Amino acid sequence: MKMWRELSRSCITKFAAAAMFACLILAQATRAQGPSNLMLPENQVTRVSDHVYAIIGFPNIGIVVGDKATLVVDTGLGPRNGAIAAREAKKLSKGSMLYLTTTHYHPEHAAGEGGFPAGTILIRPVVQQKELEQRGMEFVEMFSDRSPQMKELLTGVTFRKPDKTFNNEMTLDLGGGVTARLFWMGQAHTKGDEMVEVKPDETLISGDVVQNKTAPNLPDENASMKGWVDILSRLRPMKFNHVLPDHSPPGSGALVEQDFEFFSRLQSRALELKKQGKSADDAGQVLLAEFKAKYPDWQSLSAIPNIVKHIYAEHP
Numbered sequence: 001m002k003m004w005r006e007l008s009r010s011c012i013t014k015f016a017a018a019a020m021f022a023c024l025i026l027a028q029a030t031r032a033q034g035p036s037n038l039m040l041p042e043n044q045v046t047r048v049s050d051h052v053y054a055i056i057g058f059p060n061i062g063i064v065v066g067d068k069a070t071l072v073v074d075t076g077l078g079p080r081n082g083a084i085a086a087r088e089a090k091k092l093s094k095g096s097m098l099y100l101t102t103t104h105y106h107p108e109h110a111a112g113e114g115g116f117p118a119g120t121i122l123i124r125p126v127v128q129q130k131e132l133e134q135r136g137m138e139f140v141e142m143f144s145d146r147s148p149q150m151k152e153l154l155t156g157v158t159f160r161k162p163d164k165t166f167n168n169e170m171t172l173d174l175g176g177g178v179t180a181r182l183f184w185m186g187q188a189h190t191k192g193d194e195m196v197e198v199k200p201d202e203t204l205i206s207g208d209v210v211q212n213k214t215a216p217n218l219p220d221e222n223a224s225m226k227g228w229v230d231i232l233s234r235l236r237p238m239k240f241n242h243v244l245p246d247h248s249p250p251g252s253g254a255l256v257e258q259d260f261e262f263f264s265r266l267q268s269r270a271l272e273l274k275k276q277g278k279s280a281d282d283a284g285q286v287l288l289a290e291f292k293a294k295y296p297d298w299q300s301l302s303a304i305p306n307i308v309k310h311i312y313a314e315h316p
């Protein structure tokens, strides 16, 4: 009996160790190559609010349905995903007009445009379009190097000119009293981040700018933490009932306040440590530990040292 127990205990321990090792490997592979499932799911839309639906995937795709027109927000990675997004939109559509816009120029958001049907009206903020022309293909190549599947999905991608552009905002009348206000407030995750406010739902399709318990992603010098905190402070007085982020689950309007609190605290704590003479590297480690303790259920906290470097550089 005792021997059996010891044997089983050692088996369990060995099994647990093997499982843990497998998990570690898997986690590392996922981090290096992006999410394991690059294809948008079919026949699985989630209803966010009366007129807003989402395909939950990489990234979440927003679909806004009015009586005469439908708006799709983001394309998925490459034309094959774009075709899935367009098909799901068609199933939900009441009218024949199809609008497409993109929250920013990164490939999983913009490089699936080629999968949309002819006659799709593509709209972008001027700043985002300029950024896409400067760096869009560079990102397509960078993503293509991450995995053979990404390469395959992005083969032959080109970006066409949008049919319409706007400076700060453009409101689309989708029919049946449904409107979508496409707007740009400045630099955050990229220079050209766009958001969409849907009425009468009071739903915000927020791209990367407002996420659900996820630390900000500042991938390069086109991102700005200062700009991001400023945008969140201007979103606070607007009242939203629902928020649909691109890389985290949909939530209530409280996500804006939650992000503002986290982002502004991180920025002010970093600046306090800078004032005390701490190096950016040291401050990054201090704040990583501090925020892990204070926000244990948040995603991507390992980005904090990089965010702190951004904050130091933005406040010389």
Ligand SMILES: [Zn+2]
Binding pocket: 104, 106, 189, 208
């Ligand atoms: Zn992005």
